[in-house]
Amino acid sequence: MSRTTDEKLVELRQLFPDYDSAGLLDVLVSCDGSLKRTKLLLGATSEGEPEPRTKRFKSQQTLSRFVKDTRVAATTVMSRSSKPIALHTKVEIETALKYCTYHTNVLPEDLAERLLQVTLNDPHYKATEFWLFGKKCTSNHLSRIFLPTTRPDALYYNGKQVTDYGVYCDEMMVTQVLIEDIVNEALSQRVRLPFQTKSDRWQAQAALSNKYERDSNLDWHSDRLTNIGPHPIIASLSLGFSREFRVRKTYPSDSQIYSIKPQHNSLLIMHAGFQEEYKHCVPLLPTRSRISTEDLHPTAGARRINITYRNYLIKDAIFCKLCGAPMDLRRMFKDPEKRGKYFYQCSKSYTEQNGFNEGNECKGFSYANFDNDPPLTDNEDHCSSWLDEDDIEPRAHSGTVRQAEA
Template sequence: MDRTTDEKLVELRRMFPDYDPAGLLDVLVSCDGSLKRTRTLLGSGEETQRSIKRFKPQQTLSRFIKAPHSAVRTTHSSKPITLYAKSEIEASLKYCTYHTNVLPEDLAEKLLHQTLNDAHYKASEFYLFGNKCTSNHQSRMFMPAKPSDVFYYNGREVTDYGVYSNEMMLAQVLIEDVVNNALSQRIGLPFQAKSGQWEAQAAFSNKYEKDSNLDWHSDRMTNIGPHPIIASLSLGFSRDFRVRKVYPSDSQIFSIKPQHNSLVIMHAGFQEEYKHCVPLLPKKYRIPTEDLHPTAGARRINITYRNYLIKDPIFCRLCGSPMDLRRMFKDPAKRGRYFYQCSKSYTEHNGFNEGNECKGFSYANFEKDPPLTDDEEHGSFWLADDDIEARALQSSKC
């Protein structure tokens, strides 16, 4: 005779006492009432890896969370896990906080209208191996006023930019309050700005049409420095914002959908530990009418307020081009070391044979001016406290 749902829940609560009972019921229902499949999903080992493919690809993590700040247990899947609630997002993404309704409604609408109708947005251009590439979304840099010195962004001098409107400046002031309140509740990382309150010196904005996207990347730290803090404001239509760890390469993908007038704060450590993207909408996907924004329709505006810590560019000793600040992550034996790499192959056709790049390289030492060293052991270094693999491997070499 089949066991009742209540009997199955009693068994599950005995086996998984740390899980919320309502969450256990959610999993049991998603497994069509199968106690065996539920045990497999919530368990571990090779059987879980084989079985997970049979379950629903889109999941919410609330079913796995006992309390908002408890550790989240997830099984690896190639499908994104969707995070809906603030507690889910912040429990799953260590260096991220999510905030809704950050601006007065009328201010958010005015800022959205201004940016949607700004005709100066344009596609970004860059070079890879001598080939010119163009993004399929549009971008624009904004500044409070004309900079007194030469301003660089991603290896290029910024000459085309917009000046803040009153609405953009007011939004920045309000967002700075949200960011500083969030920072007051977090433990700082060693290389993030120590100069009191977080302030933004510029804003970089992306405009997404229905058929636009942004590929996987981490924001370059060249000017925003190590352990940067970026406040990302979403306006208009809600699009997927996907995040995954930079290591290993098959890390679980998490997806959130920032709502109109919401803020994702990418805290210190986010750019070092995560990559993010805005994927294309599925082909032939028909957006439900109720999901369209009354002003923007299917268009989305993203404004990222940034604190620029490094004003003076570092120039390559081989070719004289500006260099990019990066951090090693692929090899756990070297993970955590910051370095400067020539950006010439990304910013212009360098005249070399196709496939060749400038080899300009130096380790970064943030205690020096300029912050360069040829000695790896004297370079600046940071590992996440939960990076067990790299910590164990590097400790064994000491």
């Protein structure tokens, strides 16, 4: 008889008592509910016992190194349905995902082709480094940040100041102008959420680009709100091969998964509310034999370029009072009674000491109040909060929830 998720979590908590329960659930979900794969990913031996802590943190490795089946990494997860529901048309996408709009053939064909070739041939894309339960890992897709100027204001991304970036080429600048028109036309037909940009016109100040080779993927995540702010609007341009893009509600973690395959030269606008309400990923491609030659892009083959144009609402970094490291802006969602509250948490999670990566998590924390300058408050009752109008679970717990004023 198959074991329930709760039963698996009980065993994981016994094996890994130092790990956060919500984090254990996220890893279990990304491993398709496999208890064995989750144990191996977290560093357990083949017998199921955790290895000594110092043995597991000796060197930097890729995430797939910790999973025997390298195709596990965020390709499929447990859901209410046995498999993702495919969304093929604009109507299907926008009906199922209330905070998305989908637009095809957004650039002139020759501009899309030139931009694709420029980014494919750019040698400066790099793998992203990140921490997972004390392990320093690298992504198996490549990324690069582009800015329209050579002298930008200080910009922080994933807890670090951006010093290595590319400057917009002519194609990227023209593309931004065209995309801004599409985004603003879409915004004119939507209800404004309380914390999205107050400007009459949405404008991007930077572009984050991801390059996916045939064997690349991107794990489940929501984009950090730290600089793009609450209720951000991100315009995601797809070029080259049409890769699957999966989306699910952030809570509960076993929510139905939806699958989209954005076409070459298409734009998926993740509107205000998307990052708060959804997680997304780019799963691994199926095996080579299952990819039709007709599906390959004539220039990119099985490679995909994704360029996300972003509006940075919060330009000044918030630094931790305890350690001085930059702080990350997040929104509570796990506890229904606190769901919707925004807060700042220190981004300093782990440091290298004595040759090992040992946990040195900083406890720096503050509630966020976007009416303040800086946007901080120590009073939970004064923190900024927002709930999706369809989210009835917190209301069922508390009866009433203070909504942020528009």
